[in-house]
Amino acid sequence: MRDLLSKYKLVIRFMATFILVYAVLTFAYKVYLDYSDGSVYYPDYFTNLVAKQSEAVLNTLGYEAEVWPHADEASMKVLIHNKYVARVIEGCNSVSIIILFLSFVMAFADRFKSTVLFILAGSALIYAVNLIRIVILSIGLYHYPWRREILHTVIFPLIIYGMVFLLWMVWVNRYAKKVKHSNA
Template identity: 45%
Template sequence: MLQLFKKYSVVIRFIAVFLGSYFLLSVLYNSYLIYSEAQTEFYPDFFTNIVSRQSAAIMEFMGYSIKLEAHETESAIKVFIEDAFLVRVVEGCNSISVIILFVSFILSFFAKKRTTILYILGGSVLIYAMNLIRIALLTIGVYEYLEYTNLMHEIIFPLIIYGTVIILWISWVRVYANLEKNEDQV
């Protein structure tokens, strides 16, 4: 049994670090969401609120008249273009869950501290920015091409955000492999 653990120690370490960091970050995020229920300044929570406002700024920059409004019955921000209610931005739209998934994977292949932290920060910013653009384009797409709403929301835009994460993961594994190879040569 000990030989199996030694043989697969890298895989076991990966799984343990991934699951452990994912669990810890998810618990922290869930605690934040529970705490956010009590505050009213940034409805429904700070990150969802700020993502809604930043996405609205992108759409306004593109020439659309945007109005945001707290949803009456859901924890969501309603987004209007030209006074037409189009989409709701809910907690699941703020990219934090995707960033947690990304960070957990990167931590599973922890390399040099500085390199890993910079990659996590850079990748998280890229995912966040891609998400803002995704929400803005999805809202405009619903406004301009209502008949394609399900295709855009269920297929195209998840492909963009998760595709970004997968490309970042693949890039990190390559960076990690090169760092490991360089350390072995030293």
């Protein structure tokens, strides 16, 4: 048993760290959501921020966009030229994806400074790509509403999860090179 644990020490450490970080951050985010009453920022601060920033980008691109709190659910309605095209829900704010990204990077943690810098840069990139994803999705739904299913369930998850996967590959390759050099 000891030989088996020794052989798979790195895998066990990775799994334990990933699960622990993911569980702690997910629990903290759930507590945050439970205590977000929506009185100032509806439905919660991050979802509201993403919706407002999407509105700003859409307006910058020449679309007459507005976002409004949804009357029937915890979301923000996105309107382009007074046409309801999309809604921004809690799952659209990229926080859960950033938690997943951060948990993976922490499981392969390097020096403190490089790990923190990569987490900050990667999180900002994920957030920005997610914002662009919402803007493109809104424009796509405005012009091609009959493509809603493929846009929302295939193409746009591929964009955001593809970005996370690429960032993970960059981190793992960097980490693997450091491990290889330190063992040589």
